[in-house]
Amino acid sequence: MLGFYFHLKKATKRILYGLLLFLFALTLSTSRAPTQLEEVINRGELRVITLMGSTTYFQNAKGEGGFEYWLASAFAASLGVELKITPRESVSGAIVAVGGPLGDMAAAGLTVTPQRQKVLRFSEPYYEVTQKLIYRNGSRRPRDIEDLAGGQLLVIPQSSHSERLEELKNEYPSLEWREASGLEMLDLMAMVDSGEVEYAIVDSISFQVDRGIYPRARGAFDISDPQPIAWAFPRHGDDSLVEAANRFLEEYAASGELDRLKKRSLIQTNEFNFAGSQLFMKRVSSRLPDYQEMFQEVAQKYGLEWQLLAAIAYQESHWDHKATSPTGVRGLMMLTLPTAKEMGVKNRLDPRQSLDGGTRYFLQTKSRIPDDISEPDRTWFAMAGYNIGLGHLEDARVLTERAGRNPHLWNDVKEFLPLLQQKKYYSTVKYGYARGYEPVSYVRNVRHFRTILNWHTLDEKRRLERENRLELPNSSDWNTGSMLSL
Known part of the structure; x- marks a missing residue:
């Protein structure tokens, strides 16, 4: 009996000791601070x-x-x-x-x-970038740092560019520059383009993407080796x-x-150029036949010109109904998932569903354009809104009106849309920053593609007329009967 009691007491101690160790370990594990991940x-x-x-x-x-x-x-x-x-x-x-x-x-x-x-x-x-010195086209192009003497050089404060200039100043003591708060690289490009400053420094990638907006801002030379981002x-x-x-x-x-x-x-693809025109003409032959009948049917259903609808679809997806962008928009009309749901599109990769839903969304956007904007500007505004959103479009109209221009004319408003990329402008309007050059390129490209399609349609019509025209009989075949039939 005594032995049994002794063993029970020993076993109980082991259990209690094990329980204490478990509680201690549990306390340690729960008290450990979580990692950042x-x-x-x-x-x-x-x-x-x-x-x-x-x-x-x-x-x-x-x-x-x-x-x-x-x-x-x-x-x-x-x-x-x-x-x-x-x-x-x-x-x-x-x-x-x-x-x-x-x-x-x-x-x-x-x-x-x-x-x-x-x-x-x-x-x-x-990826990597270099720091690029830019200057205004038409002025003397600087070839090296020494050529900047006496000029106005502007950079963003506390940027890698200002750090690099501090390094270069050890080698070029006369190097001077100015740092202006509240600016972005696109602002610097705009200021060089307008002649407000002589020189500025921007990243090579930003210059590559945005140079089409300010064509007078040209690259002179790099002031750094490639740097990691x-x-x-x-x-x-x-x-x-x-x-x-x-x-x-x-x-x-x-x-x-x-x-x-x-x-x-990171590559500017919205600018229309000769190569883009050549590619479009190739796809008129290779891809358009797969969709033309559908374009015509949907256009007729909603009272639109099919060439306009086809031009919008080409600008969106290059007539590829399986197209997908980094943002997740998909299909022939590149619909977002929320837009597809709103328009009742169940399968964005189905070309007819995509075209029908995209057309209805375009018409819905057009219906929200102010009534006092008349055609054809109304259509151009609708296309811009379809691309960038009506909020940003309205901001551009506000900027247009502030400048004393006509907010009802596309030719006026398109000049102010790119300003939504500059902080001194987008910070004064309701919807803020926008890549305002995109809707300008979008409308220009669609109008150009539509013109080509109209020409192509006319050419096809004439070709069919030629093919279907009754041929006159050869002179050797003429006889009384044939003459009477003529």
Whole structure:
């Protein structure tokens, strides 16, 4: 009996000791602070700081966009969380916000520099840029730094460009420049284009994407070697989120998706040119026959000219009913998912559903154009609204009226739409930043394609008339009967 009691007491001690160890381990595990990656996953949201711009983040009729936005969206999706993006007003504002309540990271086209590495941790780079000096076409082109002596050089404060100029000043003591707050690279290009300043420095990618807007702003030479662009993370905390970002970027690049995203969003493709015209004519022969009857039927159904409808569809998808963009818009008329649902389109890749839904959405947009805008301007405004959204279009009309021009004429308003990319203008209107050059190019291209299609239709009609014309009999076949029949 005594032995049994002894063993029971010993076993009880073991159980209690094991229970204490378990409770201790549980306490340690529950008291450990979650990693940065775990925090993101637990809250179900990746918070990203960005900047408004053509290559970073913007909003239009098809939703949110921009290379940095699309890349960050893909990263968030890989983590299984939602993306919450917050634009900041300046580069310095974006950097300061990293690591705060609004930003787990920054996806803002930030160049990795020694100064920034003192306060930020960076991911692996996903593309490179050079710093490009720009000047106004028609003025003397500078060939090197020494040619800038006595000129007005403008840069964005606390930018990688100002850091580079500080380095160059050691070699060129006479180098001078001015830093102006509240400006973006597109503002600098506009100021050089107008002659307000002689020189400015912008990133090569921004210059490539936006040079069509300000054609008098020309590239002179690079003031830097290629520099890496990367996501920025706070210096404090652990490396878990940075490491997850690096794994994602490596896999995204290996899959080919990164290169595809760059081609779609970092190359200016909206400008109409001779090569674009040649391609269009080839597709008139190779692709249009697959859709022409459908264009004609839907156009007749809604009282539209089929050539106009076909031109819009070409501008949207190049007559590819399987087309998909980085934003997730799909189909012949490149409908967003919300627009498709609103228009009752169940399958965006079905060409007839897409065309019918897109046509109704275009007509709905047109019905919301102010009644005092008459044709043909009403159609041009509707196309611009279809592309960029009626809110941004109305902002451009406000700017047009402020300048004493006619907000009811497309030829006037199209001059002010690109100004929505400059902070000094978009900060004064309701809907803010927009890639205003896009609807201008969109309308111009659609009108051009429509003209070609009208010409093509007339040419086809004449060809058919020639083929169907009754041939006169040969003279050798003429006889009394044939003469009577004539």
